[in-house]
Amino acid sequence: MADFDQPDTDAVLTTADGRPLRQALDRAMRRARWRAFLLVVPLLLFVVVTFAVPIVQMLYLSIHNPVFSDHMPRITAYLKAHPDVGVPGEEGFKALALDLADAKKNRTAGQVGVRVNYDRAGSNSLFKSGARKAAKFKGPPYKEKLLNYRQDWGEAHLWNVIRRASHAHTLGFYAAALDFTYDAGGELVRVEPERQIYVMLYLRTFFLSALIAGLCLLLGFPVAHLLATLPLRYSNLLMIFVLLPFWTSLLVRTTSWISLLQSQGVLNDLMVAIGIIGDDGRVQLMYNQYGTIIAMTHILLPFMILPLYSVMKTIQPVYVRAARSLGATSLTAFLKVYFPQTVPGIGAGTLLVFILAIGYYITPALVGGSSGELISNQIAFHMLKSLNWSLAAALGALLLFGVLGLYWLYDRLIGVDNMKFG
Amino acid sequence: MALPAHASTGERVWHYCYLGICCLIFLFLIAPILIIMPLSFNAEPYFTFTQKMMALDPEGYSLRWYDKILTFGMANPDIPREAAWWSDAWNNATWLHAMKNSALIGIVATVFATGLGTLAALGLSRPEMPFRRAIMALLISPMIVPLIITATGMFFFYSATGLAHTFIGIVMAHAMLGIPFVIITVTATLVGFDHSLTRAAASLGAMPSTIFRQITLPLILPGVISGALFAFVTSFDEVVVVLFVASYDQRTIPLQMWNGIREQISPTILAVAAILVVFSIVLLTTIELLRRRSERLRGISPG
Secondary structure (H helix, E strand, C coil): CHHHCCCCCCCCCECCCCCEHHHHHHHHHHHHHHHHHHHHHHHHHHHHHHHHHHHHHHHHHHHECCHHHHHCHHHHHHHHHCCCCCCCCHHHHHHHHHHHHHHHHHCCHHHHHHHHHCCCCCHHHHHHHHHHHHCCCCCCCHHHHHHHHCHHHHCHHHHHHHHHHHCCECCHHHHHHCCEEECCCCCEEECCHHHCCHHHHHHHHHHHHHHHHHHHHHHHHHHHHHHHHCCHHHHHHHHHHHHHHHHCCHHHHHHHHHHHHCCCCHHHHHHHHHCCCCHHHCCCCCCCHHHHHHHHHHHHHHHHHHHHHHHHHCCCHHHHHHHHHCCCCHHHHHHHHHHHHHHHHHHHHHHHHHHHHHCCCHHHHHHCCCCCCCHHHHHHHHHHCCCCHHHHHHHHHHHHHHHHHHHHHHHHHCCHHHCCCC | CCCCCCCCHHHHHHHHHHHHHHHHHHHHHHHHHHCHHHHCCECCCCCCCCHHHHCCCHHHECCHHHHHHHHCCCCCCCCCCCHHHHHHHHHHCHHHHHHHHHHHHHHHHHHHHHHHHHHHHHHHCCCCCCCHHHHHHHHHHHHHCCHHHHHHHHHHHHHHHCCCCCHHHHHHHHHHHHHHHHHHHHHHHHHCCCCHHHHHHHHCCCCHHHHHHHHHHHHHHHHHHHHHHHHHHHHHHCCHHHHHHCCHHHCCHHHHHHHHHHCCCCCHHHHHHHHHHHHHHHHHHHHHHHHHHHHHHCCCCCC
């Protein structure tokens, strides 16, 4: 009886030129999809080449440092062939001496020394002077000659470090980035308390970013509310106060904070003039955490106000009026009716400010001093000054994972395509 | 936000407190930017107001730091200011050199970012676009990933490929950093785009390229221009990547300011900053006018 409803399987719907409709539609859809995709391809390639590839390369560098194995091939091969030897015998020292002599010739002894020096202080000079010495060796016994020159060459800890450095692939830089090191016996241990800086810096970056996001919310909420509830004529005018800082160069804003916060600066002069503090009691507002917090709150505040404003703009005032007419006090109406509707904006703004704050570099470097320094400053230090690039990459990778986690959260909660400016 | 007639005394008090708090926050937002202006006319090499400036004595003010923008780095700043002096300034002054670099890098990077970004935004805003969400997330991520990490990655990549210390390398990096802004602004404009217009043009026999030039582009142009301005400002303001991959020849204004603040802090930086503030006021005005035009085109009238 249901047979009547079944369409005749032979009579497929067709287009005018006789092709089945389903096929024709599929084809048209496929073409449209390709057309859309082809529009995106050039940019996608560009971003992959200039952004994704460099980041992946950096991640690889954080677990791959071939300096030692490239420049000291013989001793690397020896250590690989003898996985259980601590301090090697004559054969190993011959490999070492020949490598050192080559390193002297190729001027790479310094690089190798620096690589070993990451894990054992004093190795830099040991390798440089050892290379100079080894270049003059005429023949065996190599071990005796090197040990006669410096007893350090027979130290078990040094050979532990050398063995680890000879592995091009290592997780050692992540260990270092989390304040761990290898002790004389090759066990993973925490570094001495006075050298534990990175975990503390990550925590400080996290807390300062959270504090700054909180301050931005505290300052941004009333302003966004005012802007969203005023008539458009006034709010458009007041919006300039938010958009002008947003459009002003980061360095300009940092410079002006320097002139405001210095101990001989405008704020201190003002306080002295009013008589809050004496001329000898000038407050140190800069080159410490206060500097970082004040300047970054100012710089990131527009990123809080704009998302909050765009959410508050959509909230109908009738709900609050209805609550008031049903007898709610203005506080209850605000807390129970208005505030819950602003939560998406609060989430978007707070997360955005937090994500931006966590990677800030310029402002803390200029006004933060050492106590207001964030993890980015250490990454820059290792990139530009100490030249321990693998450690910089490992520190950066840990920061990157954190930020990508937050970004994923942002995308899930708010959606990246809902981001708007101005 | 007018106070209703039935408001109680407590509500009135709170209302005026609230307005007061908002005024203070607006002051916090704007004062640091405006304070630069008078400070840059300081006659003394200080970063604060002198007695004479407070007394509005004309002697306390001068244009010496603006003059210094021109003379700093010149070979012979003391010769009479004729053609030779001006050509010396144009060729050798450190700040002018930085400004020329910033403008060149900014403009090329903007053209690049806007072209590629607009094209991609057209694709991304089509409903049939495959993997839309994932691709969008990737294209926006240069804005989210901390600059220091991007710069670190670029440093290694550019060192390996020979792009370090070249203009093309910095232009590529800045174009990449500006792309998220172009995508966001142009896709936002395309949300309100009426696709029946392009279909009408197609049914009347227009080629896809004609449709784009005659119909789509004029309608989304405000979004494209404001995206381009965002991209330009991103490049013009960027210092971390430049710090990592540029050499002396490619130094830009932000890098010069950064070096100035770190090495020999002089009020010349305040003068440059004041000029940049004026520049951002001009940009802001342009954006605002564009936004109004866009709203008018799309039939959203301001209330």
